[in-house]
Amino acid sequence: MNKEKKLAPVSFKQGTGQFISTVITIIIIYLIVKMGIPFVTRKITGMGFPFPVPGALMIIFMVLTTIVMFIYITSSEVRLQEFLAPILKLLKGEYGNKTRLITLTIIPLIFGFNIYSSTAPKVSTPTALRIQHPSSNFPKANETLKNPLRNPADADVDKFIEEVKSSHVEFIPQVKEDVERWKGKNPDSHILGFIPTEPVQTLLKELKTGNISRERGRAALIEKYLFEGRALFAMNCRPCHGDSTAGDGPMADGFKLRPINFTDTGTIDTIVEGYTFWRVTEGGRGLPVEATPWDSAMPVWKTDLPEEYRWRIILAEYDLAQKGPREPEKHEEKKY
Ligand code: HEC
DSSP states (O other): OHHHHHHHHHHHHTTTHHHHHHHHHHHHHHHIIIIIHHHHHHHHHOOSSOOOOOHHHHHHHHHHHHHHHHHHHHTSHHHHHHHHHHHHHHHHTTTOHHHHHHHHHHHHHHHHHHHHHHHSOOOOOOOOOOOSSOOTTOOGGGGGOOOTTTSOOHHHHHHHHHHHHHTOOOOOHHHHHHHHHHHHHOTTSOGGGGOOSHHHHHHHHHHHHTOOOHHHHHHHHHHHHHHHHHHHHHHHTHHHHOTTSSSOOTTGGGOSSOOOOTTSTTSTTSSOHHHHHHHHHHTGGGOOGGGOSSOOOOOOOTTTSOHHHHHHHHHHHHHHHTOOOOOOOOOOOOOO
């Protein structure tokens, strides 16, 4: 009892220091989380945009800050008294009756307004369904675009046949190491021997007879493109679209707008190949407004993958999904 009597007058005289420093600490921590962290991430990543702290994390940070401040203040009776002093003074009218009236009116109004604005029904435009295959800014030239690797030109096939004959088949740099390692372990085999599919194995049989037809060469060349395309798909697309292209890669669950499941009917089999090429080239950023409300996380690939690589990947993507691209409709002549 004695102790309480002693403490009260002392702390009441100490002014508003504890209260103000508590408020300032909370504001500083808020600013660090809201602006400091995005600023630092921008410096670290060197990208043109900051990474904001997600709202849920923000709430966790601020609740933790409040709990820590509460424990800090209540762990000492002096601090608690000091913290409460300005509040009690205000309530007793020691700062003047007007100040008390204004404060006690404004605080409930702020809380009331917040609750009102979060619960009151808002006037908003009707929800529009997302259009998965928007076409408003789809370049017209792409409509008739074909994957050049599906039907390699004679010159490319002939060059490939020459390469096969001299056993110096050129691969893209990304797979070279693997191919060479295989060759190291199988020195007696032809470099293409590791591709087990029928067109390649038949080609190698024909090679022994010394007579390779252009059609065999073409079929095997497509298999080589497919092999390279699968490797590029695994390196670049698998994290989101998954091994089997079912949209279940390790990163897929992180997106509100999930990566497309290409094995589903109604995805890549309903679009012409020039459309797929456009989507891969421009990514989510290239989509027009009717593809919102959720922004697509699909990256822009034109900056990282040259055109011939994108075509290889698309070849592999359709093959892995066991789908074919939509063929542009032809005008049928009517017979009367
Ligand atoms: C960061 C994750 C991510 C990566 C990596 C990624 N994608 Fe996507 N992709 C998505 C998401 C999410 C969508 C669905 C939203 C949309 O339509 O843009 C999508 C959509 C697509 C579509 C559109 C399908 C359709 O039916 O309209 C194609 C085609 C596609 N991706 C191909 C690829 C290819 C090829 C690669 C690799 C070169 C790749 N993606 C890498 C996330 C990714």
